Amino acid sequence: MNTFDDELAELHRRRAKIHASFYAKVAAAKEECDAQLAAVDSELALWADADQSIPCLVRRTPGPDHTVYHSYDAPCGRVRDRSNFEVVQEVLAAQTGDYHYELRRCSACGWQEAAAIHARRIADSVAGDGTPQPHTETTGE
Numbered sequence: 142m143n144t145f146d147d148e149l150a151e152l153h154r155r156r157a158k159i160h161a162s163f164y165a166k167v168a169a170a171k172e173e174c175d176a177q178l179a180a181v182d183s184e185l186a187l188w189a190d191a192d193q194s195i196p197c198l199v200r201r202t203p204g205p206d207h208t209v210y211h212s213y214d215a216p217c218g219r220v221r222d223r224s225n226f227e228v229v230q231e232v233l234a235a236q237t238g239d240y241h242y243e244l245r246r247c248s249a250c251g252w253q254e255a256a257a258i259h260a261r262r263i264a265d266s267v268a269g270d271g272t273p274q275p276h277t278e279t280t281g282e
């Protein structure tokens with residue numbers, strides 16, 4: 142025989158169960174969404190990396206650092222004063238004409254992180270028709 146308190150307690154349990162079920166579904170949907178976004182971001186980063194439009198820092202002042210260019214978005218500790226560097230797309234950084242040899246990527250910079258940041262920048266600048274817009278950023282800080 143149910144008392145009023147038992148019925149009330151049962152209603153509270155049912156409400157709690159509905160809430161718990163809802164939040165579990167939301168958490169599962171968020172996890173699925175995050176996984177799908179991470180997969181797309183990963184593809185975007187690969188694309189941005191291959192595109193060679195990643196912004197890079199090329200030293201324009203005398204220094205010991207003339208065999209490499211650095212990442213603009215994830216520079217290593219050798220980039221202390223950005224005013225000593227010119228910001229150029231990677232395709233141009235590698236072919237910079239001031240030297241007798243091609244520059245290469247600095248191995249200490251965070252190129253994976255830079256590719257991810259650049260991919261997001263490109264994704265944010267994609268036009269409504271899906272056409273990527275030219276990357277026009279040319280100045281450092």
Ligand SMILES: [Zn+2]
Nearest residue numbers: 211217247250
């Ligand atoms: Zn570096």
